[in-house]
Amino acid sequence: MMDLYSFFDQVWIARLAILKGLGITISISVLSIIVGSLLGVLVGLSLVYGNRVVRFVVRVYTDFIRGTPVLVLVLASYYVLSTIGIDLGPFQAGVLALAIFCSSHVGEIVRGGLQAIPKGQTEAAKAIGLTFNQTFAYVLWPQALRQFLPAWVNTAAEMVKASTLLSVIGVAELLLRTQEIISRNFMSLQFYFFAGFLYFVINYSIERFGKYVERKTAVPA
Amino acid sequence: MNKVLLEIQGLRKQYGIVEVLKGVDCTMQEGEVISIIGSSGSGKTTMLRCINMLEEFQGGHIRLEGEEIGYEHNGSSRKRKSEKDIARQRALTGMAFQQFNLFPHMTAAQNIMLGLVKVKKMPRDEARAVAEKWLDRVGLASRADHYPGQLSGGQQQRVAIARAIAMSPRLMLFDEVTSALDPELVGEVLQVIKGLAADGMSMLLVTHEMRFAYEVSSRVIFMNQGVICEEGNPKEMFVKPKTERLAEFLKTSSFN
Numbered sequence: 001m002m003d004l005y006s007f008f009d010q011v012w013i014a015r016l017a018i019l020k021g022l023g024i025t026i027s028i029s030v031l032s033i034i035v036g037s038l039l040g041v042l043v044g045l046s047l048v049y050g051n052r053v054v055r056f057v058v059r060v061y062t063d064f065i066r067g068t069p070v071l072v073l074v075l076a077s078y079y080v081l082s083t084i085g086i087d088l089g090p091f092q093a094g095v096l097a098l099a100i101f102c103s104s105h106v107g108e109i110v111r112g113g114l115q116a117i118p119k120g121q122t123e124a125a126k127a128i129g130l131t132f133n134q135t136f137a138y139v140l141w142p143q144a145l146r147q148f149l150p151a152w153v154n155t156a157a158e159m160v161k162a163s164t165l166l167s168v169i170g171v172a173e174l175l176l177r178t179q180e181i182i183s184r185n186f187m188s189l190q191f192y193f194f195a196g197f198l199y200f201v202i203n204y205s206i207e208r209f210g211k212y213v214e215r216k217t218a219v220p221a
Numbered sequence: 222m223n224k225v226l227l228e229i230q231g232l233r234k235q236y237g238i239v240e241v242l243k244g245v246d247c248t249m250q251e252g253e254v255i256s257i258i259g260s261s262g263s264g265k266t267t268m269l270r271c272i273n274m275l276e277e278f279q280g281g282h283i284r285l286e287g288e289e290i291g292y293e294h295n296g297s298s299r300k301r302k303s304e305k306d307i308a309r310q311r312a313l314t315g316m317a318f319q320q321f322n323l324f325p326h327m328t329a330a331q332n333i334m335l336g337l338v339k340v341k342k343m344p345r346d347e348a349r350a351v352a353e354k355w356l357d358r359v360g361l362a363s364r365a366d367h368y369p370g371q372l373s374g375g376q377q378q379r380v381a382i383a384r385a386i387a388m389s390p391r392l393m394l395f396d397e398v399t400s401a402l403d404p405e406l407v408g409e410v411l412q413v414i415k416g417l418a419a420d421g422m423s424m425l426l427v428t429h430e431m432r433f434a435y436e437v438s439s440r441v442i443f444m445n446q447g448v449i450c451e452e453g454n455p456k457e458m459f460v461k462p463k464t465e466r467l468a469e470f471l472k473t474s475s476f477n
Contacts, residue, residue, distance in 0.1 A: 120318060123318065124316075128315070129340040130339060131305060132304060138339065146326065219325055219368055221371060
């Protein structure tokens with residue numbers, strides 16, 4: 001009983017630090033998901049519709065990024081870029097690394113979603129006189145979106161988890177804040193659990209939201 | 222009244238080194254209903270798909286109402302027309318497919334409206350009225366707001382035909398439209414096509430339904446190994462085939 005009381009007491013004392021950490025974690029995640037998804041759509045479109053050269057270059061990009069641990073990308077973005085004169089703060093460097101990582105995954109998801117659409121759909125659209133752009137906008141993209149929504153939500157949740165890696169380059173996100181708090185009060189078990197619980201809440205919300213959108217956009221059959 | 226609608230001259234098409242169409246010549250008058258028959262691999266579907274440029278072709282001419290389809294000819298050289306031009310030409314013909322190819326994320330009415338609104342630039346309410354008119358025509362007025370997944374194969378195919386016809390094409394192309402249907406659903410689709418024939422719609426049908434080809438067509442074309450092997454009116458062709466090839470084909474087909 002005493003323990004629980006003192007834990008809440010410590011949470012109350014550290015509330016600002018926790019909230020700030022949570023804020024940074026959410027900012028990192030949201031930014032990297034948005035930037036990564038936009039880039040990822042471009043990557044996916046290049047993989048499907050690009051000419052041979054574009055496809056090859058983008059294929060090398062995605063395979064390289066996907067084959068590299070996120071931590072390595074984060075470290076490289078922070079330490080290596082500065083050696084070639086691009087000086088990014090830890091937050092910017094971290095978001096850049098995560099966005100790049102996100103783009104390669106979203107790119108693959110978009111490619112898969114588009115390629116899973118039967119060829120007959122494009123043919124039917126052409127046959128009624130739609131141009132390529134119209135075919136893409138009204139026939140292919142809406143179908144691909146529904147197809148890749150679950151995988152995309154999954155990637156978003158991965159990005160939230162990957163944001164913890166930014167603690168290594170000194171971004172004061174939730175995990176680093178938690179570690180700082182623990183170094184003051186030594187309640188490591190309680191506070192790691194608490195941080196874990198907060199990550200769970202974020203990802204559970206994302207998943208519920210994804211399910212909700214999936215239901216809303218489902219095609220009746 | 223006898224106006225030439227479609228003119229095909231020396232049509233050649235190859236995939237790599239395999240020649241699928243080896244010089245097809247054919248002229249079609251307005252209002253004709255022509256069935257194209259032949260065993261698989263004879264090039265009948267490919268020929269149909271060349272007419273709306275779903276397939277590129279390497280030689281020959283296709284003219285629809287005198288307009289050169291797909292390629293710009295300049296002496297002996299030829300150049301593919303612009304994407305925009307080809308899209309416009311495709312809207313001159315309508316096509317129904319073996320696999321229906323309805324857009325699954327749109328209702329029956331929306332499927333029909335898409336081309337009307339985006340290609341014909343028709344206002345939405347007007348497009349909706351046209352869609353309802355054609356759905357009624359194919360006996361699916363009550364299904365306007367159903368999604369393809371909620372319709373039977375035969376119903377889907379009828380919506381697909383309505384979608385093509387609603388664009389008021391000069392020529393309708395039917396590519397084995399009953400081949401993917403359960404036998405009991407074939408009749409309702411053929412009924413719709415018969416209705417269109419009675420309206421005077423110009424139609425080219427690739428079909429395996431010999432009985433239907435016999436009943437509905439004004440002319441039948443028998444293709445074999447990439448060329449037209451025999452053509453004529455169905456009464457003569459089915460009863461007294463002139464070529465041995467056709468006689469053989471009819472023997473193995475379901476006609477009788």
